[in-house]
Amino acid sequence: MTLRKIRLVVFFLATLGLPWSAATQTLYLYNWNNYIADATLRRFEERCHCRVKQDYYSDNEEMLAKLEAGAVGYDILVPTGNTVETLIRENALKPLDASKLPHLKNIKPEFLDPWYDRNNRFSVPYAYSISLIGYNADKLRELDLPTDSWALIFEPRYLERLRNKVTVLNSQKELMAAAMRYLGYSIQDRDMDKWDQAKRLILRAKSYWAAFSNSTYIKDLAIGNIWVAHGYSNDMFRAREDARAAKRPFEIGFTTPREGAVLAVDNMVLHKGARNTALAHQFMDFMLEGENSASLSNLIGAGNPNAEATRLISPEISGNVDIFPDAARFGRLEMIRDFDARERRILSRMWTQIKVK
Amino acid sequence: MRPNRSGMWIFALAVYAFLYIPLAVVVLFSFNDSELNAQWVGFTTRWYSVLWRDPDMLAAALNSLTIAVIASLAATVLGTMTALAVQRHAMAFLLPLALGPVALPEVLLGVSLLLFFRQVLDLTLGWGSILIAHMVFSIGAVAVIVNTQLVNMDESIFEAARDLGATPWKTLRFITLPIIAPAIAAGFLVAFTLSIDDFVITFFTAGVGVKTLPLQIYSMIKVAVTPEVNAVSTVLMAVTLTFIATAARIAPHAVNANANVARAKKKRGAP
Amino acid sequence: MLGPTMWDVTSMTEPTYPERLQKWVVSTPPIAFLVVFFLLPSLMMVGASFRYPGEFGGLSPLFRPAETVGDTGLTLESYRFFFGDMVFLWIIAKSFLIATLTTLLCLVMAYPLAMVIARSPRRQQELMVLLVVLPFASNFLVRIYAWIIILGPFDLLYTPVAVVVGMVYVHLPFMVLPLYTNLEKHDPLLLDAARDLGASAWQGFWRVTFPLSLPGVFSGSALVFIPVLGMFAIPELLGGTGDVLIGNLIKEQFLESRDWPFGSTLSIMLMLVVVAFAALSSRLARPRVSAP
Numbered sequence: 001m002t003l004r005k006i007r008l009v010v011f012f013l014a015t016l017g018l019p020w021s022a023a024t025q026t027l028y029l030y031n032w033n034n035y036i037a038d039a040t041l042r043r044f045e046e047r048c049h050c051r052v053k054q055d056y057y058s059d060n061e062e063m064l065a066k067l068e069a070g071a072v073g074y075d076i077l078v079p080t081g082n083t084v085e086t087l088i089r090e091n092a093l094k095p096l097d098a099s100k101l102p103h104l105k106n107i108k109p110e111f112l113d114p115w116y117d118r119n120n121r122f123s124v125p126y127a128y129s130i131s132l133i134g135y136n137a138d139k140l141r142e143l144d145l146p147t148d149s150w151a152l153i154f155e156p157r158y159l160e161r162l163r164n165k166v167t168v169l170n171s172q173k174e175l176m177a178a179a180m181r182y183l184g185y186s187i188q189d190r191d192m193d194k195w196d197q198a199k200r201l202i203l204r205a206k207s208y209w210a211a212f213s214n215s216t217y218i219k220d221l222a223i224g225n226i227w228v229a230h231g232y233s234n235d236m237f238r239a240r241e242d243a244r245a246a247k248r249p250f251e252i253g254f255t256t257p258r259e260g261a262v263l264a265v266d267n268m269v270l271h272k273g274a275r276n277t278a279l280a281h282q283f284m285d286f287m288l289e290g291e292n293s294a295s296l297s298n299l300i301g302a303g304n305p306n307a308e309a310t311r312l313i314s315p316e317i318s319g320n321v322d323i324f325p326d327a328a329r330f331g332r333l334e335m336i337r338d339f340d341a342r343e344r345r346i347l348s349r350m351w352t353q354i355k356v357k
Numbered sequence: 358m359r360p361n362r363s364g365m366w367i368f369a370l371a372v373y374a375f376l377y378i379p380l381a382v383v384v385l386f387s388f389n390d391s392e393l394n395a396q397w398v399g400f401t402t403r404w405y406s407v408l409w410r411d412p413d414m415l416a417a418a419l420n421s422l423t424i425a426v427i428a429s430l431a432a433t434v435l436g437t438m439t440a441l442a443v444q445r446h447a448m449a450f451l452l453p454l455a456l457g458p459v460a461l462p463e464v465l466l467g468v469s470l471l472l473f474f475r476q477v478l479d480l481t482l483g484w485g486s487i488l489i490a491h492m493v494f495s496i497g498a499v500a501v502i503v504n505t506q507l508v509n510m511d512e513s514i515f516e517a518a519r520d521l522g523a524t525p526w527k528t529l530r531f532i533t534l535p536i537i538a539p540a541i542a543a544g545f546l547v548a549f550t551l552s553i554d555d556f557v558i559t560f561f562t563a564g565v566g567v568k569t570l571p572l573q574i575y576s577m578i579k580v581a582v583t584p585e586v587n588a589v590s591t592v593l594m595a596v597t598l599t600f601i602a603t604a605a606r607i608a609p610h611a612v613n614a615n616a617n618v619a620r621a622k623k624k625r626g627a628p
Numbered sequence: 629m630l631g632p633t634m635w636d637v638t639s640m641t642e643p644t645y646p647e648r649l650q651k652w653v654v655s656t657p658p659i660a661f662l663v664v665f666f667l668l669p670s671l672m673m674v675g676a677s678f679r680y681p682g683e684f685g686g687l688s689p690l691f692r693p694a695e696t697v698g699d700t701g702l703t704l705e706s707y708r709f710f711f712g713d714m715v716f717l718w719i720i721a722k723s724f725l726i727a728t729l730t731t732l733l734c735l736v737m738a739y740p741l742a743m744v745i746a747r748s749p750r751r752q753q754e755l756m757v758l759l760v761v762l763p764f765a766s767n768f769l770v771r772i773y774a775w776i777i778i779l780g781p782f783d784l785l786y787t788p789v790a791v792v793v794g795m796v797y798v799h800l801p802f803m804v805l806p807l808y809t810n811l812e813k814h815d816p817l818l819l820d821a822a823r824d825l826g827a828s829a830w831q832g833f834w835r836v837t838f839p840l841s842l843p844g845v846f847s848g849s850a851l852v853f854i855p856v857l858g859m860f861a862i863p864e865l866l867g868g869t870g871d872v873l874i875g876n877l878i879k880e881q882f883l884e885s886r887d888w889p890f891g892s893t894l895s896i897m898l899m900l901v902v903v904a905f906a907a908l909s910s911r912l913a914r915p916r917v918s919a920p
Contacts, residue, residue, distance in 0.1 A: 028565050033576050055565060056576035061884045066561070068682070068886070071471070071482065073565030164786065170864070172884065209869050211786040216776075216865065223395045225780060242393050341681065348885035349709065355872045355880070356715045369744040372737050373759065376800065379774035380763050386777070395777065435658045442655035451655065456850065458666050460902055462858030464879045465895040468888070469669035477668070493665050496658065501847045502806050508843050509813045525650040540809040543757065547805055547851075550764035556861070574769050590766035597765035601758055 025050040027279050030074040032266070033058055035127070035302075037295045044286050050279060058214065059171070067092065072273040075280045080264045082338045084123050085116040087269060093122045094270040100281040103288035103308075110330075111265065111305035115337075123267035124284050127293075127302040130333065131174050131262040132322060134217075134236035136227040138250035150182035150257045153230055154201055159208035167220065168230040170212035172351035173336050174262060175202060178230065181260040187334050192346055199350045203357055218242070221252055232264075233323050237301025256322050256329055263325075263333035265305065380594075387587035394584050404584040405592075414589055417573035421553050422596065424484070424569060428491035429548035435492065436499025436548070437541055441533070443500070444507040452504060455497040466494065467561030474562065482564030490562040491552040498551060499544035506540035507533075546601070553597075677892035678702045706893040716877075716894070720901060723874040726788075727856040730795040731849050734803040737796070738848065742807035743837075746814070757808065760801050768798070772865050779866070786868035794862040799855065803848035810844025811837075854902060874898055 025048075029036075033056045041052050055074065057063040060083040067077075079087060087093050098104065098120075107125055117123045133152060140147055143161045152158050153166055169175055177187040179198035189195075210226065218235050220226035222242040229236075236254035243252045268284050270277065286292055290308030297304045297313045303323050304310055310318055318324050325333060338344065390399035408414060439455045442448040458466055470490050474480040510533075518528045534541075556571040563572060570593070574586050643651070680703055710716050745756045763771070775794055779785045784793075814837060822832045838845075860875040874894065881891030 053565070054576075055568075059883070061886055065883050065886055066471075071475075071565070073482075164868075206869050211868050212864075219393060219395050222393055223780075225785070246391065246393060246396075246398070344885075345681070345887065348887055351885070352877065352880070353713075353715065355877065356719050365740045365744055368740045372741045372800075375737070375797070376760065376763050379771055379778060379797065380766060382774040382777055383766055383770050386774075435661060438654045439658040442651070442658070446651040446655065448651075448655055451658065454662050454667070455658065456854075457662075457670065459851065460854045460899060461670065462875055462878050462895050462898065463855075464858070464860070464875075464882050465673060465892070466669075468882055468891075469673040470665070472672060473665075473669035477672075489665055492661070496662065498802075498851060500658075501851065502809055505806050505810045505843045505847045506813055509810065509840070525644075525647045529650065539753075539812055542754075543805045543809050546757065546761045547802065550761055550801065554764055554768045556768060570767060571769065574767055586767070586770055590770045593767070594762060594765045598758070598762055601761075 025276060025279055027052045027276055027283055028073055028075045029054045029283075030063060030077045030271075031056060032078060034300060035078060035266070035296070037299045040287075040292050040295045043292070044283060047286070048279065048282055052283075067271075072271075073275070074271050075274040075276050076283060077269050077271055078126055078266050079269060080266050080336070081114060081116040082336045084267050084269060086338055088117065088122055092272050094272050094274060094277065095121050096124065096270060096284075097281060100278075101285045101288065103285050106288055106290060106293075106306045106308040108305050108307045108310075114265070115335075117267070123269045124288065125305040126266045126268050126287065127296055127304060128263060128265040129303055130233040130256055130322065130325065131169065131178065131231070131264065132233055132236070132254055132256045134221055134229045134231055134239060134252060134254040136221065136224065136250050137253040139224075139227045147253065148255050148258050150178055150259055152228060153209075154179065154182055154205045156205065156208065159205055162228055163208055164210045165225075165227040166209045166229070167211050167213040167217045167226050168209055170214045172348060172354075175230070175354075176347065176351070177262050177334075177336060178257075181257070181262075181334075184259070187262070188337055190339065190343060192343065195347060195350060199354055202354050206354070206357075222246065222248070224248060224250060234300045234302045237317070237320075237323065241301075254322055256325065256332070258332070260332040260334060263335050265335065383587050384591045387584050387591050389584045389587075392583050394587070404588040407585050408588045408592070411585065413568065414570075414573055414585065417568040417570045418589055418593055420568060421570040422593070422600075424487055424491060425549050425553035428488050428552045429495060429545055431488070432492045432495035432548045432552075433499050433541060433545040436496045436544055437503050437537075439496060439500040440503035440507055440537075441529070443504055444510075445533070452500060455500040457497065458494040459497040463494075463557035466490075467558040470558065471561040482562060483567055484564075486562045486564060487559055487567065487569070490558050491555060494555075494558065495548035495551050498547045499541075502544040502547060503537055503540045506537045510536060549597075549601075553593075673892045674896060677706055677889050677896055678704070679889050680705070681887045681889050706889045709890060710893050710897060716897070719872070719874050719877060720898060723857055724901070724905075726792060726795065726873060727853045729792055730799060730856050731803075731853045733792070733796045734800055734852050735845065735849065738800060738803035738807055742804050742811050742844075745804075745808050746811035753812070757805070760804050764801060768861070771797070772862065775866065785866065786871075788867070788871055790866040791863050791871050791873075794866045795856050795859065798862065799852040802851040802855075806847035806851065807841065807844045810841050810847075814840055850906070857898060857902065 027050060029052055031054055036054075041054075044050075045052055057066070060080050063077065063079065064083060064086065077087075084093075101124065104120070104124065111125045111128075113119055114123075114125075133147070133150070135147055135152075137147070145158055145161065146152060152162075153168060159166065168178075176195065176198050179201045180187050180189065180194065183194070183197060183201065185194045185198075213220070213229070215235075217226060217229035217231050218239045219242075221229050221236075221239040229239075233254060233256075236252065240252040240254070243250065268287065270280050274280055288306065290306060290312055293304060293306040293309035294312035296302055297309065297317060301317050301320075301323055303325075304313060304318075310324070321329055339347070386394055386397070387404055388400050388402060389397055390401040390403075391397075436455065439451050443452050467490070470486075470493070471482075474482060474486050480486060514532060514536075515528060518532055523532075554571060555569075556575060559569050559572060560575075563569065570589065574589075577583070577586060741760070745753055745760075748756060772794060775790070775797065776785060779790050779793070784790050818836055818840075819832050822836050827835065857873075858875045858878070859873070860879040863871050863873050863876055878891050878894050878898075881887045881894060
């Protein structure tokens with residue numbers, strides 16, 4: 001009778017042995033959720049005769065936390081600009097070999113040589129998004145509310161009509177940055193008093209909001225449970241598509257607030273523990289090709305720093321100024337930059353206070 | 358039947374209903390013809406074929422099952438040993454020690470294990486690290502459950518065994534273990550559910566490339582949890598049901614031994 | 629009147645060699661395992677609470693060039709921050725409230741169910757226990773999403789009610805199983821004796837069954853109360869902006885702010901409160917021996 005039990009266990013273990021037979025190389029990618037099209041991965045696997053395995057994170061800090069605790073084995077990471085800077089300062093990256101990246105020339109000049117990685121020694125731009133406001137266009141029209149200002153989520157006189165129908169990002173950097181822009185300050189400002197003002201602004205509005213949400217707002221908007229959400233442009237794009245596909249009686253819109261917003265540029269980098277440097281370079285160059293880069297944008301509505309790709313992106317997306325900002329909007333966007341340890345601590349403690357009060 | 362008995366039965370059924378209504382939603386929505394899966398749209402079985410053709414999801418499910426079986430078997434053994442040491446050999450300090458991992462916030466346990474594995478043991482994360490981590494938090498649960506049954510055991514049985522010349526090992530094998538068999542089985546079940554569903558600790562201690570189902574599903578969070586996830590949950594429940602029902606049928610002698618001991622007690626005269 | 633207890637027995641006879649051997653064989657593996665894989669890592673984290681956060685998060689090296697306080701990299705700064713603002717103790721208190729409420733609800737719901745299972749025929753018992761545990765072979769997140777679907781139309785989402793419902797749902801079997809294993813061992817003759825002596829059904833329960841089941845009650849409560857305190861996923865997914873619990877704060881320290889020392893400090897303070905609580909309640913958990 002124990003024999004049957006043993007046989008069951010052996011059966012399970014044996015079936016697991018099957019995938020281990022491959023002698024091909026494997027590339028380990030540590031990437032955001034849903035940040036690469038499956039079809040693209042398959043195309044790469046065919047071309048290189050290798051396998052690609054992905055692990056996911058939903059937050060830069062989450063990725064850093066795991067790496068800090070000693071997780072190794074990833075070849076490529078896809079951090080946002082400020083995190084690239086942190087990784088460089090932590091000596092966690094291997095420099096890139098530009099000779100292996102001929103398609104780097106496809107990148108638009110304004111995205112090359114960024115402040116977080118001069119001369120692109122360690123990173124290659126991948127995609128970008130804007131943190132903005134998504135909303136139920138029909139509902140907001142009905143309630144006669146503005147859609148182009150952060151006031152929509154910070155001012156009680158508007159929030160009164162939106163009680164429990166608003167969600168905001170569960171991120172200290174994003175939410176406080178939005179508050180700073182609304183107050184008219186730059187998010188690089190190091191004056192902690194200004195950040196304290198931002199904190200008080202948030203506390204004043206907090207009781208009107210339904211929840212802090214990093215991902216469920218996509219669904220909530222598309223169903224109609226939530227009417228206003230603070231989130232990322234590609235997520236709003238998805239919510240809009242989902243609402244249309246489900247034939248909802250309303251349309252989801254999204255707008256970059258006129259006071260300014262956060263621009264997040266994500267980049268491919270090579271982790272110092274990478275085992276397969278050559279293969280990693282191959283992958284990066286592959287993703288710099290127009291067609292492959294474009295497939296991501298077409299899939300999720302991500303902004304694209306690749307000039308060649310932009311030509312291959314559907315005009316509905318590439319023509320949308322809230323995904324591909326025009327010069328005017330671009331001027332109002334700022335990227336998040338990490339402060340030094342002391343200021344970071346002050347800010348994260350402010351965030352704790354925001355959460356608990 | 359006394360009147361309050363049937364009242365209790367109705368209440369018990371209500372609790373079962375509470376447990377299973379969300380499950381009914383899970384199973385039902387695995388047939389939902391909507392990628393967003395937030396409201397019912399229509400009936401379809403396509404998500405099961407999507408699941409069948411999704412090697413990542415299937416591998417993750419299989420990993421979860423395997424890890425759960427191995428880790429909970431090991432934890433049951435160690436947890437039972439713990440309870441025995443506490444109750445039969447007066448090592449009371451072991452129970453708080455075993456319960457410690459249960460008491461810690463999972464994030465703390467996960468981070469501390471990861472740090473320990475990497476910086477002290479220099480262990481490459483993978484199957485071993487996940488198994489160890491799962492065992493750590495399951496041992497206490499098993500120990501506590503087995504302990505509650507041991508605590509209530511009548512000491513006179515052990516006395517009688519000793520008088521009749523039984524060695525401690527014979528006592529353990531023929532008296533103690535059969536009597537606490539239900540608790541051991543219950544402990545195994547608890548350890549199994551803790552392991553198969555664990556997210557936080559696995560998140561920190563899983564190596565690159567080893568995916569369990571909770572990790573895999575978490576990675577889909579942003580994209581909205583499609584009905585494929587409901588499908589894999591339904592399948593997992595069906596498999597677990599089969600597995601455990603089979604295992605239960607395989608271990609009838611524990612049940613019989615229990616019944617024998619109970620009968621013997623009665624024969625010696627009602628206490 | 630009460631039969632000899634285990635302690636009487638061990639004082640009456642010297643443990644023989646086989647008994648001592650069994651003691652070491654049975655206790656060494658779990659002790660070794662727990663010391664290495666639980667005690668040591670935990671002590672590392674206790675130590676972490678006395679250190680500075682690293683420049684980029686995590687932990688700073690233990691011995692820094694003396695630019696900051698002292699020669700060692702040790703500090704009480706995290707603890708000072710903790711005690712400097714009453715709000716952290718308030719959050720711990722709030723989390724305790726939710727945990728207590730969850731445990732009580734679980735107890736009320738699990739007890740009749742456990743009694744029904746314990747009194748059923750043996751074969752049925754296995755099936756009924758299995759049915760209690762089976763929901764948990766599906767996936768945690770999927771079940772929570774099911775609750776989101778169920779609670780949404782009732783406008784209960786993002787409220788404290790949703791958080792409690794989620795907590796109770798996820799922890800119910802951990803209350804049912806210990807209760808069941810305890811109740812299963814109760815001698816039915818005890819209740820018969822009580823009835824013969826004139827007790828009503830309720831008195832029979834309250835004066836006989838319940839006291840005997842206390843070890844099960846406390847095990848179940850421990851398995852529910854303590855994990856609830858550390859949970860963050862349920863408040864995050866089901867709760868509103870005001871439903872932040874200590875588990876969320878701790879998770880944020882490790883995964884967002886990456887202020888590990890403060891995360892450790894929060895955890896240690898939480899543990900201390902739990903230990904104080906447990907010490908208090910273990911006084912009440914002394915088991916009764918069944919009547920001779």
